[in-house]
Amino acid sequence: MSTLTTEVEDFAAAMRSDAFRRDPYPVYARMRAECPVYRAPQGLWYVTRHADVEQALGDPRLSNDRERMTDALVARDGRMRDLSRLTARLGRVMSNTDPPDHARLRGLVNKAFTARRVEGLRERIQAVVDRLVDAAVAALEPGGPPTDLLTAVASPLPHTVVCELFGVPEPDRERVKEWFRGLGRIHEDIDRAERVVDAFEAYLLDLVERRRAAPGDDLISALVTAQARGDRLTDHELLSTCFMLITAGDETTTNLIGNGLLALLHHPDQLALLRAEPALIRAAVDETVRYDSPTQAILRVTAADVTLGGRTIPAGDLVHLLLASAGRDPEHHEHPDRFDLTRPAHRHLGFGHGPHFCLGAPLARLETELAIGTLVRRLPDLRPAVDPGRLDWRPNPLQRRLTALPVTCTSDDDTSDERK
Template sequence: MSGVAVTADVGDFAAVMQSDAFRRDPYPTYARMRAECPVYRAPQGVWYVTRHADVEQALGDLRLSNDRERMTGALVARDGRMRDLSRLAARLGRVMSNTDPPDHARLRGLVNKAFTARRVEGLRGRVQEVVDRLVDDAVDAVATRRGAGADGSVDLLAAVASPLPHTVVCELFGIPDGDRDRVKEWFRGLGRIHEDIDRAERVVDEFEAYLSALAEKRRADPGDDLISALVTAQARGDRLTDHELLSTCFLLITAGDETTTNLIGNGVLALLRHPDQLARLRAEPALIRTAVDEIVRYDTPSQAIVRVAAEDVPLGGCTLPAGDLVFLLLASAGRDPDRHEDPDRLDLGRPAHRHLGFGHGPHFCLGAPLARLEAELAIGTLVRRLPDLRLAVAPEELQWRPNPLQRRLTALPVTYTSVRERK
């Protein structure tokens, strides 16, 4: 059959995704879809896949393509915002996330040589230094405001969750200190792709021009950074074109910033809303490693991955026609009771690595080890140093950005009265 009946409860899911209620809590809608229309075709000819087993199967099926040309064509065939997004899909070039085999394996293999596990683990000490400095600054800012008789709260996204991955990724890629504020502004523009397509296109142009100039400097004077490593690989004849070099740097820099920010923010919020698990982590600090994976499962920053059917693909009792867009809902898969016992409960002792939050198959997230490291150190330090950390507003006052692919708060106001050690 070509589809599953749509219930009145779900309705037009594309419209539902834009509602304030869905942004605040998408998981009841996902639960209805898993139960009533797990492979659902919306009126716009877009498919939404919600069960863990189906999402996992789809992520490993190379007939569900991530090729830039196919993706651009599928977006152009739709109306409204999806057609607008096709302009960005066409601009982003041939990077790992926009290619199929054999190009994907070639590009990923080259990046793997530069982005090694040893390089990531070697960052642990430096990441901890950055975290400690950011927490010190946040503590000082709150103390200053309280001393002036003002509100004693701080936006944890702005104070810690956003500047940490930005600083780390800039250091990894050798971006000079004097350029980092400008790069941050570009990141902010890209983070609002779904709000302002024109601005995002301008950001892509400006950032690629900047990276091109930086790559030329590294060719003349290589350093111990990822751009230098990729330029060196290109010089060895490892089949990396200039455009692929720029697009790969663009992907790694931007992906490493936004997703990790959201992971830290969503993780702290999840713990603050589950005081029993927060107390458990304080009592057992070694749980932080499994805690990060549980947070990714419970409220993943990457809500969905988009593919396009390169041919007719059977999935979950349906046939996905060639040319149709397919949203693989990682967030829904993370709450699937067929995969996870009591899935709506945050459980920091749950076995790690059984979720799809970092993807699966050939496109598994290359930056997952770095994201885990940054989240472990950021969340672990906040939990240890701020023993009475709590929300400064009611949970229902928190606002979420209107991006169906990324789940991010606009701000996370927190407060505290006591601080343990200072670094």
């Protein structure tokens, strides 16, 4: 057996281990050093170095087309047929298309989801953050039991903001939250997920019709009226875009807030620096995306033979672009395993690159800045309640998310006034 084959088998096994789920970065470091572009025994390719990932993200031969991806997934594993059929119902949104369809869809959505619209949400997002942090502060009595900041702040914030953004009426929001949870378990129960999609689709279609009849100051109204050169989103494209913005914004932002809080809590020198210099909050968000990316990898399928890192990937193969590994590449980031808020602003790939750069990145940044900034200001005596090695992570190779982030506060009376 060749050394390369042994290494590949070792990596494939490592990525299925509990140790990898807790901390994937030592495995990524070995992959970058020993086999930066490699094919696992199951047939999947993995790309690990910053330069190769960046090249792949800008290469049109690395396709994100839903139909092409579905064909490749089903060819690899027939059990994916039902899941692919369900995800295909969500349609040809811009994140699941290639040029020229992608440019058309993104141009239309950009007219509705503008930087001005996102910035206009700042006060409303801050009000939501304040309500959530008020409840967390009330629960965090000095010397009392831990509070889970994922449940208290990181998870409900993006859900509430998305509902505000889409103009979902208050009485419907708990039902929408349950649909979010159902879509998050799409791999576990296809039949249940299909019922969730049915119900959610019917609800969104009704909301769209109401906005057509009486437009408001919300994103659905803006999507309904967006047009370019006489072109508009079809009903199917509109529903699919809503699905994409709702589900992607919820998951990614929750992960980003949780991972950022965890990194700060376990790097007290950087937490102290942020408290002393609150203007570093933007740097803290970018450093979190680089250091512990909420989106670990994105999947592409080759539309033609592609050479990356000296290896040729045949047409029709599935490729994982490891954004998280690229963020720790020492060829691009000095001292990559160090969490450092003063790091020079080197470009990271955590929000993607090229035509598919994350549309929701400004909103995710804003929510994370306000959530972490408020918690750091309001709770100067915050402490992790569990050693990082004992924290549990969800078993999702594409997303990195804690199951809980328990924290406590000290009983130092000198800090009590700052917590109000």
